[in-house]
Structures are given as structure tokens and as C-alpha cells.
Amino acid sequence: MAENEVLITEEGLEKIESEIEYLKTVRRKEVAERIKVALGYGDLSENSEYDEAKNEQAQVEERIAKLEYMARNAKVVKGNELNDQIVNVGSAVTVVDEDTQEEDTYYIVGSAEADPLEGKISNESPIGAGLMGMGIGDVADIDVPQGKVRLKVLKISIA
CATH class of the missing domain: 3.10.50.30 (Transcription elongation factor, GreA/GreB, C-terminal domain)
Incomplete structure (x- = not known):
């Protein structure tokens, strides 16, 4: 097995692809809306809502990158x-x-x-x-x- 290969079942790959889709289409929009609302509160230096939303955005993007890496490097173990x-x-x-x-x-x-x-x-x-x-x-x-x-x-x- 190559060092960067990720062994995974077909079901596991489907779950990863589904989570990527959810994060990209739903969570990104939710977090972007939170950032937009927090920006409306004014001064960013003391805006905890903005800081939290930006941290959440970073976590979502990190999760997407990790899942995409796993999907790209997946070695699917097929039932047959x-x-x-x-x-x-x-x-x-x-x-x-x-x-x-x-x-x-x-x-x-x-x-x-x-x-x-x-x-x-x-x-x-x-x-x-x-x-x-x-x-x-x-x-x-x-x-x-x-x-x-x-x-x-x-x-x-x-x-």
C-alpha cells in the first residue's frame, strides 16, 4: 500500500463524499451568513461573534481539505x-x-x-x-x- 493511500470501503467513501457535499453547500453558507451578521456589529477588535464565526469557518475549511485528501487518496476495498x-x-x-x-x-x-x-x-x-x-x-x-x-x-x- 502506498504511504498516502487511505483504505476505505465503498460505503465509507460514499459517506466522505456526502459530507464534503454537505460542508460545501450548507455549512459554508451558514458560516458565511454568521460572519456577515457579525460584521454588522461594528468594531472587529472586540467582536467575539466575528471571531467565533471566523474560527468556525477555518474548521469547516480544514475538514473539507482533510476529507478531499482522503477521497483523492482512497483505495476502495470492493466486496468482490x-x-x-x-x-x-x-x-x-x-x-x-x-x-x-x-x-x-x-x-x-x-x-x-x-x-x-x-x-x-x-x-x-x-x-x-x-x-x-x-x-x-x-x-x-x-x-x-x-x-x-x-x-x-x-x-x-x-x-
């Missing part, structure tokens, strides 16, 4: 490139913790679309990296911030 025998970006992996016997399903995604609250973990995270390349029945000993976990792969499917 995946299989249900090996864990890869785009896989849904059901594992069991061999110590607690607790089962979890993780969706392995590129770092750009990771969202642990949705069960989407990055292929660069400790658990994601530890599961990459594993097959059904394989056991991974993974160092996590809380110590070590021993996960056995029960099922792999294409997310």
Missing part, C-alpha cells in the same frame, strides 16, 4: 475482492474471547471510517491489526491497552 476465509478490510469478524467466553462482532474498516460505537474498528487498531489475515479457527494473542486478549475467529463474512 474479499472472501469469507481471511480477515481483511471490509470483513465482519465474529470472535470469542477465550478467557471470558464473550462473543463480539467487529467490522474491519480503514482508519478513516472507524467508529467503535458502531463496532467499526480500524485495521490499524490493536484488535483490527491483530485479526488481519486470520482465518476461521485461528487464535490471536493481541496486546491492548488493558493488557492481552486472546481472540478466536468464529466467523468471517463480507460486511
